[in-house]
Amino acid sequence: MAGLPAKLQNMVKEVDQQIAPRLAEIDEQVLYNQQRVLDLYREHHVAEEDLVGSTGYGTDDIGRDKLESIFADYFKTDDALIRPQLATGTHAISTGLFACLRPGDTLYYMTGTPYDTIQEVIGIAGDNPGTMKDFGIDFDTTELLPNGKVDYDGVAAKLRANDHIKVVAIQRSCGYATRASFTVAEIKEMIAFVRQILPNVIIFVDNCYGEFSETEEPTFYGADLMAGSFFKNAGAGFVKSGSFLVGRQDLIDACGARLMAPGIGKAEGATYAYMRDYFEGFFMAPHTTGDAIKGAIFEAALLEKMGLDVSPKWDEPRTDIVQKVIFGKPEPMIKFCGAIQHHSALNAFVDPIPSHMDGYEDKVIMASGSFIEGSTIELSCDGPLREPYCLYIQGGLAYAHIKVAVTHAVAETFFAEEQ
The missing domain is CATH 3.40.640.10 (Type I PLP-dependent aspartate aminotransferase-like (Major domain))
Incomplete structure (x- = not known):
């Protein structure tokens, strides 16, 4: 990925090697679920x-x-x-x-x-x-x-x-x-x-x-x-x-x-x-969910290297497409969320602003450049502006997009002076 600090590029290479066995496990899970769906489409x-x-x-x-x-x-x-x-x-x-x-x-x-x-x-x-x-x-x-x-x-x-x-x-x-x-x-x-x-x-x-x-x-x-x-x-x-x-x-x-x-x-x-x-x-859900989970594993490994508290950890079991990242204070949370928006396919020019949303008690910051409004199988992140300032990263239609967006978000949030 061009334009990234050398230190971050080396970290990404380390993460790629670190998580490779875990991504292979997700591939096997996708294969199993895809076979079940295909069999049902044929049967019906x-x-x-x-x-x-x-x-x-x-x-x-x-x-x-x-x-x-x-x-x-x-x-x-x-x-x-x-x-x-x-x-x-x-x-x-x-x-x-x-x-x-x-x-x-x-x-x-x-x-x-x-x-x-x-x-x-x-x-x-x-x-x-x-x-x-x-x-x-x-x-x-x-x-x-x-x-x-x-x-x-x-x-x-x-x-x-x-x-x-x-x-x-x-x-x-x-x-x-x-x-x-x-x-x-x-x-x-x-x-x-x-x-x-x-x-x-x-x-x-x-x-x-x-x-x-x-x-x-x-x-x-x-x-x-x-x-x-x-x-x-x-x-x-x-x-x-x-x-x-x-x-x-x-x-x-x-x-x-x-x-x-x-x-x-x-x-x-x-x-x-x-x-x-x-x-x-x-029919595509097993594959897309698998890519989203791969992206979450990458997020967890890279952001943990940045010293953040993440859950689940990169090597822990996965049961959904949500990755929690605790920033501890609002400024980096808002900045990271904005960077995800800036690396979305739609509305990349928009700056997310914390605001009140129907159904929520606190102000919420949200990045979502999705093709379908509110789609959280597409890459998005959001979280309430309250302690411990936890951002919830969800989805991603393609592992490659998740990797690009999250890596650049890390660069803009933590390596701004080096870019």
Whole structure:
């Protein structure tokens, strides 16, 4: 890469050698996941006519129905709900939770207080109409232990004490916390633990950022309902609108009724011109997620060499596409974020400015030169302007772009006088 200080160029070469075995492991994971997707496309006879989409009411959308069957098979669930009308991951989560809960029920998060936008859905942050609190749905949680792990003693006590717990929720990714994201193995343990105490409770997983990051998914181990976003892993940068839910048949039916209307449910919801994006995006998702994870490994190794606190470390297990970097103070965080923006394909001339965003309590700094607005499978970074000034780097459609952008961001943030 031209124009970089010699010291930084040598550091990049060292990082390349250091992480090579780990990148080879990711290649094997991508190969396994790609084979599974390909087999399902062949098994379900995906054809060109499935890419057409529907208009109006969206009834008898053959391609949509086929894609939902593929999703259900991939995630080993009864059914799936895929609609462009599910605007975001938060919308899919909200739809899933409202579908399951009724006044007097309790939503219980065993992985601590959820991230900002879900707090607003619940009604424990912000001052918004239509929250769960407005509908008489209660919320409870057990905060994580200081090491970021589940407090199983505290969880057991809450599950045994509250007869109104209807849904136990698990948040896979870290959100705007500094804890590690939970691996599928850890979520498997959580599900088994809950089942021992409340065998019939609904277990819901917020899987955003997680699809294809491992060779297994939480639904393989008994999660009843799970939400994900096409702006993240499963869309691979192709999908222009939509999110999804997968899970138990009765719960997916309830989600369809919540999203559309009772009596209509899954039967409607036009897909317009999105079906080609959905099929192509899900097909490319193993590869694109793999490149994003490779980029995160590179980020972790290089930024740790710069003396920053990173999580996960470059050689630690990966369960999502998020790389946390703690800057400790706002100035370098803002500067690094700006440099990522300046090395984006779109809006490279823009300087990110910390500002208030809908759904968040603190000012947020965000870099996103994505082709699809809000897409976090494309390279972006963001974080709240609050201690410990942690920046969350996500995604990247191509490992080469991630490497170029992050290396130049390091140069502009820490080697400015040498350039």
